[in-house]
Amino acid sequence: MSDSSQDILEPLRDSLVNKPPYVSGTLPLSPDDLRLSYDGPELACSAIDFTKATDEQLAALARACQPATFGLDQKDVLDESYRKAGKMDAAHFLTPIVPERTDLHTIIRNDLLDGENSTRPIRFELYKLNVYGKDSFFKAHIDTPRSETMFGSLVLVYPTEHEGGALVLRHRDEEWTFDSAQAVKNQATLSVGYVAFFSDVEHEVSLVQAGYRVTLTFNVYYDEVEAVEVPPTTVANHTSIKTEMEALFRDPTFLPSGGLLGFGLQHVYPVEKTLDHVHKVLKGSDAVVWRVCSELSAKPKIYLVYGDPEDGYYRVIIDKVVQEDDPIHEGFIYRLLEDKRAIMVDNFLDGAEAENITPVTWVMKPEATRTKVKTPFIAYGNEAWLTCTYGEACIIASVPAFEIRQQA
Ligand SMILES: O=C(O)CCC(=O)C(=O)O
Ligand SMILES: [Fe+2]
DSSP states (O other), rough: OOOHHHHHHHHHHHHHHOSEEEEEEEEEEEEEGEEEEOGGGGGEEEEEEEESHHHHHHHHHHSSSSOEEETTTTEEEEOOEEEEEEEEEEOOOOOOOGGGGGGGHHHHIISSSGGGGGSSOEEEEEEEEEEEEEOOEEEOOOOOOOOOEEEEEEEEEEEEEEEEOOOEEOOOOOEEEOHHHHHHTTSSOOOEEEEEEEOOOEEEEEEEEEEEEEEEEEEEESSSSGGHHHHHHHHHHHHHHHHHHHHHOOOTTTTTEEEEEEEEOOOOEEEESOOGGGGSOHHHHHHHHHHHHHHOOOEEEEEEEEOOGGGGGGEESSSSSSOOOOSSSSHHHHHHHHHHTOEEEESSSSTOOOTTOOOOOEEOOOOOOGGGGTSSSHHHEOOOOOOEEEEEEHHHHHHHEHHHHHOO
């Protein structure tokens, strides 16, 4: 791709702005909501009131937990150098907190989701109780997707006195910190700390230096995804992205004979067997790119991306899910290429011929870090993989030749 075509893509690239992939704060709750019943020793029912929990009571809750495992390469493992915390499965405790009946429902729809996504029904599934005593932590991981419609995780932090244990969130090259201990300290009204983030956000719980940090985690889903045919738009972004795309389409030097325009997606999405659902669950600017490409008759399509320059082979895109245990292996890329639906879009082999390459003009370069199973990124989940995995995907749009664009 020439430098000049890079330059004319700059305004479009700059218009793809995303807001932070999380929301956090404190949520006032009634004293009743801060009670919790749980299976104590020998399944005897125990209870704790977080408005006045003593150290002994918190220690008893910690003892009733099991050591928390995490998912590594499709197995649940216990490794206290990676995750040191206690966990209790949802079957073993009861909480009166129903996120749907709190402001969290509105906060997540309005402040985390955008545009029409904000009006889609969402549903919360109580997942686990975690107790982090002194010296506990959970290193960087992404939460294991439990279905194709799961889009995020919600963590509630009880107002117990503790130090440390901040949740550090990372997405692309940015990092944010939510200091839950600080958030729940000296609250004028009884509150829990909350943080909700998109599922592909890497996060870690830093070392708890003192006290007990007790959290509830929830998986958050879109409900009724089948009903949504057109992807939702981010209202604020839609106009600017559309304006920049239209300007490019009017430019006679931009893909004069037509061609493929590629957008590496900003989020990764859970995929199971097909990619058919992905355009219905796109987030942020990814959703807008799809919408704008459709509006400009550029026939957008979702592909998974495999191979990156570090591997030194090829970059390949494919519009279906190919199940294999070890996609990082060299042979996998070749097997993909034997498949008629895989398209070679880059060749990283030194001195190799470029004849089979289908040129793609990338607005955002795709990444294939998470379609390589062996990277720590995909390897560390909060549970072993179920049926879903994450796919690093891109949108490929077909830009018509300039003559045809002019007639549109
Ligand atoms: O307890 C927390 O703050 C987060 C826990 C977590 O990341 C998980 O359970 O996956
Ligand atoms: Fe997590």
